[in-house]
Amino acid sequence: MDFRQLGRTDLKVSTLCLGSMTWGEQNSEAEAFAQIDLARAAGINFIDTAEMYPVPPRAETYSKTEQIIGNYFNSRSNRADWILASKVAGPGNGISHIRDGQLKHNRRHIVAALDASLKRLQTDWIDLYQLHWPERSTNFFGQLGYCHKEDNSTPLAETLEVLSEQIKAGKIRHIGLSNETAWGAMKFLQLAESLGLARVVSIQNPYNLLNRSFEVGLAEVALREQCGLLAYSPMAFGMLSGKYEDGARPANARITLFSRFTRYTNPQAQSACSRYVALAREHGLDPAQMALAFVSTQPFVTSNIIGATTLEQLRSNLASTDLKLSEEVLAGIEAIHKSQPNPAP
Secondary structure (H helix, E strand, C coil), X not given: CCEEECCCCCCEEECEEEECCCECCCECHHHHHHHHHHHHHCCCCEEECCCCCCCCCCCCCCCHXXXXXXXXXXXXXXXXXXXXXXXXXXXXXCCCCHHHHCCCCCHHHHHHHHHHHHHHHCCCCEEEEEECCCCCCCCCCCCCCCCCCCCCCCCHHHHHHHHHHHHHCCCEEEEEEECCCHHHHHHHXXXXXXXXXXXXXXXXXXXXXXXXXXXXXXXXHHHHCCCEEEEECCCCCCHHHCCCHHHCCCCCCHHHHCXXXXXXXXXXXXXXXXXXXXXXXXXXXXXXXXXXXXXXXCCCEEEEEECCCCHHHHHHHHHHHHCCCCHHHHHHHHHHHHHCCCCCC
16 A cells, blocks of 8 residues: 655555445444454555535434444544544535534534534544535536625635634644635635645545546646645446446445435446446456546545445455556546546536
């Protein structure tokens, strides 16, 4: 397992990060424990969660994922061995059960969210605390075009000041963004410099063969500002594994279970996906491992967030770190991307 510097910090995170959004919904606590143990044995030191998890968000399962991770730390007594990332939710539809809908990125709401996460995680600190998505109205979660709307969102300077205070209090070590735009990332960086506040160290956005929109503006920000990408959905909700080919819907698979997840199932995405799967098989590669290896080798990626519901899947994902894509495979990937760019943003 390789390790990369997290922003300009002294932390080194593993190339693969263990995602957790299925724990408490598709996975039991015992299954989650087994995943964490396997990931640790493979060299992973980075785990990502959120107050909102598991996904899909439901009042009945709210915060179970953080509770499971906290129970793991308590059981194994190895909290110090992990770089732990979590997120504070923002306003949105269908999540009024989270902190009774108190979801603005202001002092009262952020402190309440952070303190609750620390309690559930059974830890005194979170290494990377991220804004799960912007409070302001902007383009994220699949919306490419920007449509300007005036809103009463919390000023970014106020949000950054609150997060900086939490660093000084020792509750968090560093801060990051998620589902953010190039303007938002640069504005946070500019405010940190001009106001002497904490600097964001990472951006957690979707990035995979079906959605390379991060490359358009944010990749330059990530590299020039040393604020790297934590790539989520690197296999496009499993679509790039090939298991959904020809309309297949395997039992207990995510897209099979939850019809709401349509981001990667539109006709254009399915067509491109079939071409990537065929390319992998043409070269004797596992499609999922090819998809993961492509993400992990991008220069703007700090860590690639993998998720699994079985240990077999996790072992396969972990093996992607040993795969070096040939120039022929990379050329094939670029040819498909050129003809069908970003079919599932």
